[in-house]
Amino acid sequence: MTTAITPKWHTTAEVAAMLGFGLSKTKMLVLTGEIRSVKIGRNRRILPTWVDDFIERCATEADEPMRWSA
Structure with missing residues (x-):
């Protein structure tokens, strides 16, 4: 029986690929x-x-109404 090991850390390159x-x-x-x-x-x-935290922050900011500064 083989056990797959799930990565606990990602490299910067892996995160770049995940996020596109x-x-x-x-x-x-x-x-x-x-x-x-x-x-x-x-x-x-x-x-x-x-990575999930970053995505969540981006999604939250996208949902907020646009604020224009004068």
């Missing part, structure tokens, strides 16, 4: 803190729930 963004856009979102990440050694890793 370019790698540089995703790296910018990580660097600005819009997508949470943790640095492990020389690598950035992102929890699946952090």
Whole structure:
């Protein structure tokens, strides 16, 4: 019997592919803190729930009425 191991962390490249963004856009979102990440050694890793949090924030902002500033 084989057991499939589900990834616990995602790389920035994997998150970019999931979101349909370019790698540089995703790296910018990580660097600005819009997508949470943790640095492990020389690598950035992102929890699946952090990707979900980002998507939820984007969806919530899209539902809010547009506010115009004068």
